[in-house]
Amino acid sequence: MADKPRVAIFDFTGCEGCELNQLNFEDQLLDILAHVDIVEWREAMDGHADEYDIAFVEGSLSTPDCIQRIHEVRRKAKVLVALGACAVQGGVNAVKNTHPIDEVREEVYGQDKYLFPTLPALPLSSVVKVDYNVRGCPMTQIEFLKVFTSLVMGKEPVEPEHSVCVECKLKENECVFERGMICLGPVIRAGCDAQCPSVGQYCTGCRGLVPEPNLEGMEEILVSHGLSVDEAWKRLELYNANEVEGVRS
Amino acid sequence: MVQLFLESDRVAELVAHLMKQKSVFAPHAKGRKSFAFEEVKDPSAAVLDYPRVMHSIRKFFFPPQETLMTFDLKENTCSVAETPAADAIFFGVHSYDLGAVHRLDYNFSEGNPEKNYIARRQGAVFVGVSYKPDEFHFSGSVGIDPYDTAGFDIFLTKLLDGYIVEALTPVGEGLLDGIELPAHEAGKPARGHFQQHIYLPQAKLGQVMDGSYQNEVWDDTAKKCVGCGTCNLVCPTCYCFTVEDEVNVQVTGGSRDRRWDGCMLRDFSAVAGGEVFRETLAERQRHRVFRKFKYISDETGQPWCVGCGRCTACCTAGISIVNIINRLVGDYEKVAVTPI
16 A cells, blocks of 8 residues: 555544544554544644644634634645534534533633633634534444445545434434433434434434524424424534524524 | 134134145234234234234335345356245235235236236235224225225134135135135125225325425425435335345445335435435425326226325324325315306
């Protein structure tokens, strides 16, 4: 094989759970390393690289410094992959965007708030061009492997556009609503193999909304299953505040 | 036809008797209040009194996910996956679900025959059971009675204290050999009544649907629909699928897999280059209903919906195909009686 692609992994505003999830590839890590050289990864190794081909980026952008750094990464990377809910859609961090920014700063930093400039939590794609997404909170391992394999082969990774319901139906799971719980699966992107509903949980929406979601329709579903209008939108906002904001009337 | 009688507490005995002859698949309780067809391990776990199973028996002939072939990228070879015949007894099937299998037989054998389906379908034996229609069934409106024995090898008709057992084919008769059942004597069972009806006589089906392309019902339904695709995936006569290649992380080989797909899903109608043929949920909803009541029906003269009620029962948004059809019929009648 020709020179292996150089991979760098970066973190912005997030819990680093997605990166940890990469280290959890115990069975596949050696196979992954057979195809690429990892040249920078703060969480797992020392060193700093000035050149790389593929950048995996975790976290949302929430400070002026983040904006500067992501431009730098984009300039150097041939391919940029957003890793996890924070990077792809803003994630849980974006809940802060539903409150006035001054209030949020005061709540977190108190009197020192002027020392910590902050921005609304943004997905990478609102600042730079993102080539591919690996969704989920933490990022979905099976999807990471698919995107990774596609990149190694020079293929375009396919991003699922259908709902989590499809994956539940393929597995013949009893519908979460039948179990008396509330589920966001009908408007959330598949790709996780309906991980949570398959183990007795419900979908909280970490993989982001399907394209062109009918959120008013989803509100009606949630309300007809017992939530108040406000609760319904709060559930939808948990991982998807950036997309939900503006739709809510 | 000889009518035998099976007491309710002897159902497990009959299942055990059948298990001696072939593998038996039957409805089992699953989850909090659902049922699923599974292979019987314990004869007493088979359930005969159930409203509907989550997936019809189509899943055994056309699995939700299957590997079509595996390939080796180093050797540049591939090997086609085997599709063994079902060769099993499907016990406790409702008439609409067998009606759906008959429709799939048509879909998968007309034109380009689908060899995986046809291979899996071989050796399937069907034991039917009557049911009491619930608030979603409307099979009566599409010509399938709860007591319809068409295509079954054995049929069980529910009575208060047991079942009338009828062998309808030589295969069915053979299966009942060796189990002692008394003759059934007292009368016929009470008929169950459907609570749901579509008011669409088969003779008018074509005319009503022809005038329904531009109807407000599609836009109205699209306001509630979130496009999750559940109605497609639970439908026993839906047969669309998609095919994807998966490569292993060593990049040495992989598999070509297919899974169920559905016309309510945006990525179903998206093609290379990003064009989406049915952009809106209204267009997709119309397409779904036309697949059940127009396109194939124009060819075959019968509705491709079997009235199982799954799409309505499973829709979290509460969209009812019965209400959609009845609105189309109502609008057609209004137009039809208006003098020009």
